[in-house]
Amino acid sequence: MTLTPAELTSAVSGGIGTSPQRPDGNLKVRGEFAYASDLWHEDMIWGATLRSPHPYARIVSIDLTEALKVPGVYAVLTHSDVPGRNLYGLEHKDQPVLAVDVVRYQGEPVALVGADHPETALRAMKKIAVVYDVLDPVVDMETAVDSVPLHPGGNLVRHVPIRRGSQDVQADVVVTGRYEVGMQDQAFLGPESGLAVPASDGSVDLYIATQWLHVDRTQVASALGLPEEKVRLTLSGVGGAFGGREDLSMQVHACLLALHTGKPVKMVYNREESFYGHVHRHPAVLYYEHGADHTGKLVYVRARIYLDGGAYASSTPAVVANAATLGVGPYEVDNVTVDCYGVYTNNPPCGAMRGFGAVQAGFAYESQMDKLAEALGMSPVDVRIRNAMTEGSVMPTGQVVDSAAPVAQLLKLVQDKPLPAGTSSDIRELPGGVSNTTHGEGVVRGVGYAVGIKNICFSEGYDDYSTARVRVSMVNGSLAAAVHTAACEVGQGLVTIMQQIVRTELGIERVTVLPMDTTIGNGGSTSASRQTYVTGGAVKAACAAVRARLNGRVDIGSEVIDETVEWRHRATEALDPVTGQGNAHVQYGFAAHRAVVDVDVELGLVRVVALDCAQDVGRALNPQAVVGQIQGGSAQGLGLAVMEEIQTSGGKVRNPSFTDYLIPTVLDMPPMSIDVLELADPHAPYGIRGVGEPPTISSTPAIVAAIRAATGLALTRVPVRPEHLTGT
Amino acid sequence: MRVNVTVNGEQRQADDVWEGESLLFVLRERLGLPGSKNACEQGECGSCTVYLDDVPVCACLVAAGQAQDRSVRTVEGLASGDQLDPVQEAFVEAGAVQCGFCTPGLVVAAHDLLNRVPSPSDPEIREALAGNLCRCTGYEKILDAVRLAASRR
Numbered sequence: 001m002t003l004t005p006a007e008l009t010s011a012v013s014g015g016i017g018t019s020p021q022r023p024d025g026n027l028k029v030r031g032e033f034a035y036a037s038d039l040w041h042e043d044m045i046w047g048a049t050l051r052s053p054h055p056y057a058r059i060v061s062i063d064l065t066e067a068l069k070v071p072g073v074y075a076v077l078t079h080s081d082v083p084g085r086n087l088y089g090l091e092h093k094d095q096p097v098l099a100v101d102v103v104r105y106q107g108e109p110v111a112l113v114g115a116d117h118p119e120t121a122l123r124a125m126k127k128i129a130v131v132y133d134v135l136d137p138v139v140d141m142e143t144a145v146d147s148v149p150l151h152p153g154g155n156l157v158r159h160v161p162i163r164r165g166s167q168d169v170q171a172d173v174v175v176t177g178r179y180e181v182g183m184q185d186q187a188f189l190g191p192e193s194g195l196a197v198p199a200s201d202g203s204v205d206l207y208i209a210t211q212w213l214h215v216d217r218t219q220v221a222s223a224l225g226l227p228e229e230k231v232r233l234t235l236s237g238v239g240g241a242f243g244g245r246e247d248l249s250m251q252v253h254a255c256l257l258a259l260h261t262g263k264p265v266k267m268v269y270n271r272e273e274s275f276y277g278h279v280h281r282h283p284a285v286l287y288y289e290h291g292a293d294h295t296g297k298l299v300y301v302r303a304r305i306y307l308d309g310g311a312y313a314s315s316t317p318a319v320v321a322n323a324a325t326l327g328v329g330p331y332e333v334d335n336v337t338v339d340c341y342g343v344y345t346n347n348p349p350c351g352a353m354r355g356f357g358a359v360q361a362g363f364a365y366e367s368q369m370d371k372l373a374e375a376l377g378m379s380p381v382d383v384r385i386r387n388a389m390t391e392g393s394v395m396p397t398g399q400v401v402d403s404a405a406p407v408a409q410l411l412k413l414v415q416d417k418p419l420p421a422g423t424s425s426d427i428r429e430l431p432g433g434v435s436n437t438t439h440g441e442g443v444v445r446g447v448g449y450a451v452g453i454k455n456i457c458f459s460e461g462y463d464d465y466s467t468a469r470v471r472v473s474m475v476n477g478s479l480a481a482a483v484h485t486a487a488c489e490v491g492q493g494l495v496t497i498m499q500q501i502v503r504t505e506l507g508i509e510r511v512t513v514l515p516m517d518t519t520i521g522n523g524g525s526t527s528a529s530r531q532t533y534v535t536g537g538a539v540k541a542a543c544a545a546v547r548a549r550l551n552g553r554v555d556i557g558s559e560v561i562d563e564t565v566e567w568r569h570r571a572t573e574a575l576d577p578v579t580g581q582g583n584a585h586v587q588y589g590f591a592a593h594r595a596v597v598d599v600d601v602e603l604g605l606v607r608v609v610a611l612d613c614a615q616d617v618g619r620a621l622n623p624q625a626v627v628g629q630i631q632g633g634s635a636q637g638l639g640l641a642v643m644e645e646i647q648t649s650g651g652k653v654r655n656p657s658f659t660d661y662l663i664p665t666v667l668d669m670p671p672m673s674i675d676v677l678e679l680a681d682p683h684a685p686y687g688i689r690g691v692g693e694p695p696t697i698s699s700t701p702a703i704v705a706a707i708r709a710a711t712g713l714a715l716t717r718v719p720v721r722p723e724h725l726t727g728t
Numbered sequence: 729m730r731v732n733v734t735v736n737g738e739q740r741q742a743d744d745v746w747e748g749e750s751l752l753f754v755l756r757e758r759l760g761l762p763g764s765k766n767a768c769e770q771g772e773c774g775s776c777t778v779y780l781d782d783v784p785v786c787a788c789l790v791a792a793g794q795a796q797d798r799s800v801r802t803v804e805g806l807a808s809g810d811q812l813d814p815v816q817e818a819f820v821e822a823g824a825v826q827c828g829f830c831t832p833g834l835v836v837a838a839h840d841l842l843n844r845v846p847s848p849s850d851p852e853i854r855e856a857l858a859g860n861l862c863r864c865t866g867y868e869k870i871l872d873a874v875r876l877a878a879s880r881r
Contacts, residue, residue: 025820028828029812029835031763031803038762119746189767189775189829189863239767239829240863271768428851491827491864624823628865632826635866658772658861666867667858 006034007482008495008513015504016686019624022496023513024489035237036193036209041264044195045074047257048121048267049250050111050128051276052103055139055311055346055651056150057132059101062111066127072120074261076128077112081256084225088248090215090351092313094151097223097252103132104150104311105348106652107276114257114265137346137651141308142285144343150311157309157342158317160324162580164396165335171291171299175371179288179364180717182645183308184281184636186353187663190239192249192277193268196258203230204255209238211245212525213486217518223252224259231255235516241490242636243352244278246527247314275656279314279351280646282307282342284323284360290368296376296386300335301328301368301396305361307342307350314351316342321460322357324580325397329365330407330453330590331387336396338580346651352527354636355696358454363640363718366450366701370708380449380705381415384408389453398581401588403689404679406616410592411451413614413675419447420610420671423598431598431605433667442602445609448705451592452697455585456690457530461574464530464586467521468538469564470502470546474556481506483542484514487523487535492692493625494531498539500621505543506550521566529589529690532621537685538567570683587681591615591694593634593702596670599710604722606642608668608703614675618689627674630695634672637699639664642707645719733795735759736805742792751795752776752787755802763803763832767861774860777833778802784840786859803832806839815839815877822873826864834860838874847878 006027014020027033064076079086079098086100087093099110111128115121138147144155194208203226210216213233221231238245250267257265269277289302305323309316324340355362373383388407394400423443424430430438458464469484481502489495499511516523523535545563550556573582596610613630620626643662647654655661680687700718708715711725731742731754742758752769755778756762765775769788776787779801787800806813815838818824825831834857841848841856848856853874862870 019823021820022825024828025825026812026816028825028831029803029816029819030807031761031832033828034762035765035829037766038756040757040760040762117746119748187863188827189765189773189861190827191766238827239765240827242863268766270766271770271772426851428855434855491829493826624869628823628826628869631866631868632864633866636863657770658768659770663861663863664866665858665861666854666870669867672866672868 007515009510010499013503013509014500016500016621019622020496020500022493023499024495033237035190035239036207037191037268039195039207039236039266041195041197044264044266045114045116045261046118046121047254047265048113048125049109049253050125052099052106052108052110054103054132054134055106055137056135057103058135059099059103060131060133063129067113067124070120070124070127072116073113073124074263075114075257076124077256077260081260082223084223088219088223089313090247090315091317095312104346109253112253112257114261139345139347139651141306141343141345144345150344150346155344157313157344158320160320160340160575160580161578162324162336162338162396164398167337169300169335172294173375174289174291175368175375176289177368177371177716179286179367181284181360181363182719183283184353184640184644185275185646185661186242186244188240188242188244191269191271191274194250194254195264195266196254197264198258198262204258205232206251206255207234207236208251209236209245211241211488211490211527213488213516213518214522216248216251219248220251220255224255233518235488238488238490241526242354243356243527246352246525247279249277271658272656275653279349281353282309282319282350282360286360286364288364288368290372292372292376296378296383298331298333298387301333302337303327305340307360308345308347309342310345310347310349312349314349316351319357321575322455323361325584326358326453326455327361328396329362330389330451332389332393333396338396347648348646348653354633355454355693358452358697359700362452362697363701370705381411384411384451397575397584399583399585403681403683404616405588405590406677406679407451407590410590410614410616411449414592414594414612417594417612417673420596431600431607432603437603437605438600442600443598444601444710446597446599446706446710448595448702448709450698450701450705451590452694454589454693454697456589457528457533457569457586459572459584461572464524464534465566465568466523466535466538467564467566468535468542469520470539470542471560471562472546472550473560475510478510479508479554480510481508482512482514483539484520485523485535486516486518486520487531488516488526490526492629493622494535496625497532497536497621501536501539502543505540506547529692532688533684533690534569538565540685541565541567587684587689589689589694591698593698595702595706597703597706597710599707599725601711601725604725606707608638608670610670611638611699612673613695615694616677616679616689617691618681618684619678619687620676621686621688626676626691629691630674631672633692633695634699635664635669637696638703640718641700641703641720643719729793731792731796734799735761736801745792747793749792750788751790751792754792755787761802761804765829765832767829774837775830775833777836779836784837803836806835813839814880815842818873818877822869822876824865824869824873830860830862834862834870838877842878842881846881
């Protein structure tokens with residue numbers, strides 16, 4: 001029976017500021033780390049999900065008769081089998097566990113099958129007869145609010161206005177633009193998976209790959225009609241997340257099947273189903289107007305931003321707030337007018353993905369800064385430094401940035417890095433690579449810069465906290481510690497960081513990380529670059545409580561010291577609903593990129609030659625992991641710049657596979673030189689600043705700026721496609 | 729059907745295999761070897777890379793029946809007891825492992841590369857690993873790991 005990763009104790013020690021090996025590293029390289037899709041239980045059956053083929057339709061009837069006759073089928077369930085509330089959602093409870101009388105996106109779950117083999121389940125699903133009355137889908141985010149309402153309250157999920165300074169000031173130099181960002185997918189490699197094991201008292205255990213155990217539990221219990229204590233979640237191995245596991249996927253479905261059949265139920269999506277099974281990054285349309293004086297100083301920024309939330313709200317309200325509050329970028333601007341709208345359509349639901357609203361705005365405002373530089377005859381770096389935010393600057397929300405904001409320094413760092421050698425004569429290093437599409441003819445080089453800003457931790461007054469338990473006892477004559485949280489390790493290395501903190505705080509080398517589960521209090525979400533900050537803060541605080549009881553002792557005999565602490569970062573405020581003013585964010589993170597590209601202008605092929613980054617991380621608790629986050633985030637930004645998009649047509653996904661949805665391979669990624677600044681934030685544990693998201697924001701616009709520099713094209717949409725470059 | 733296959737040096741047998749099952753499914757669900765991963769099941773990501781008679785293949789694209797009477801070596805068969813293979817060791821040390829879902833396939837692909845080319849150049853490493861997707865690292869530390877492993881052989 002394989003249920004969950006074991007306790008992790010490392011052979012390699014090291015406190016904060018060092019880079020000890022991951023405690024799960026050996027298991028992972030040996031193929032012995034138990035991911036959610038590896039789970040196995042005696043007597044388990046397989047669950048499968050029948051999904052809507054239509055973006056928008058009424059369900060006229062569902063006939064299960066023939067499906068139930070398939071040998072090996074244990075259950076076929078619909079919405080009428082959901083014992084609790086059939087609606088769930090992170091911010092609005094608007095999404096059905098199983099569709100009732102309408103489907104609002106292609107891929108919406110309609111029915112479930114439990115069977116003895118995945119193939120049996122697939123065959124039974126084909127025998128479920130659903131009659132649909134197909135409706136015209138709403139697919140245009142700019143006109144969605146005036147279209148047929150898809151939900152009772154209409155199609156506006158949230159509008160965030162920002163009003164700061166003068167609303168009608170004039171400027172010497174004005175540049176305007178309309179920008180588009182395509183729908184990016186998290187494309188984590190470990191598909192949505194889990195195992196639900198029913199208990200005889202009507203409760204259920206769910207072993208699951210997720211980003212947030214407690215919010216999953218609340219939603220699962222509500223749908224099952226069970227008290228929360230009857231739904232126990234344990235984190236299984238998670239194969240990446242990047243925001244895509246914040247919402248429920250198969251959690252309720254597996255539990256429903258398990259409770260209905262009395263058998264353990266395993267569900268594993270394949271890649272195609274994964275594309276339908278989680279939310280994506282919001283596609284966006286952004287209108288910007290920047291006004292500056294002749295010296296390049298910004299006078300005003302005005303923006304109107306549309307974010308397509310798709311069929312259900314997910315975290316759209318928070319994404320809208322981010323795009324609005326971070327909408328002018330890391331620049332000082334006295335006069336700001338922003339209106340940001342998140343809307344419902346019949347496109348795939350969109351929610352959290354690394355960068356969360358700041359990515360979409362970042363592409364637009366950085367494109368505008370380049371346009372402004374050109375209009376002023378300034379260099380792109382100079383116009384940015386001219387307006388760069390510093391500590392003490394005021395955000396468009398009125399919030400004072402009260403820790404380091406080294407925007408100019410980051411830009412100078414990437415500017416001063418050596419440039420790569422000229423265009424190579426080795427075809428492996430040219431656009432098209434070994435496809436042998438060019439030997440250098442038609443290839444032009446460009447260099448581009450960008451800088452970005454991201455809020456760290458949860459915002460707008462959310463009670464954002466984590467819970468940590470640290471237990472100390474004697475093992476073989478020495479003190480040993482165990483650390484227990486519900487904060488999800490999704491690959492980023494939280495397990496390593498927690499061990500490092502305990503070693504530093506308690507001076508104990510042997511630190512075991514206990515499995516993450518709901519027997520302890522909420523750890524909060526693994527998102528918003530917040531776990532090292534918040535759960536790290538909780539572990540540090542729990543160590544302080546333990547340390548007080550240890551009182552310097554190195555031998556505590558048979559005593560067990562066991563302390564649990566709930567830890568919060570400083571409070572934030574709601575945004576004023578009319579002016580968008582308020583101290584809404586906890587902390588800001590900054591990164592800058594310089595990209596160098598070669599473009600084959602005849603074929604429209606791009607090769608990114610170098611992608612260097614400088615980022616302030618406050619303090620690098622684990623330098624190797626910090627650089628890994630920056631490189632990985634930069635790679636996802638490269639993907640959005642030149643290849644990644646879920647393409648939809650009439651609400652239908654055209655490319656739900658890794659054959660047609662491309663993510664960067666090792667051939668697409670250039671060498672990345674990373675500069676890490678450590679300017680401590682006095683408000684944060686150890687001075688740290690969240691690391692994961694900022695590099696994803698500046699990577700994309702830097703690459704597009706480099707392609708513009710190479711080609712002279714306007715390029716107002718990402719991803720940049722070959723036809724945008726060739727005009728064909 | 730019944731499938732007889734040598735896996736990591738052991739003769740194994742799987743019964744009641746449906747003819748449409750892949751080698752990957754049989755390894756993961758019938759033989760208790762879930763180390764080879766199921767990231768795409770369509771031959772695009774390389775996370776299920778195994779040796780089939782010493783040639784690296786995507787186990788998801790091999791029908792279980794095609795492995796009959798042949799020899800398979802999976803990521804679970806690379807270490808010698810507690811002693812990691814140098815490629816595995818280098819991946820952990822270099823920070824090439826984050827979520828780790830791509831790691832088994834990359835470890836097998838890198839192991840195969842170093843068997844063929846003991847001191848590969850960077851373009852050779854990139855070409856050899858081009859069929860293995862990683863979403864976490866941006867590949868820089870994976871390149872570091874392969875260089876490190878090569879330097880130790």
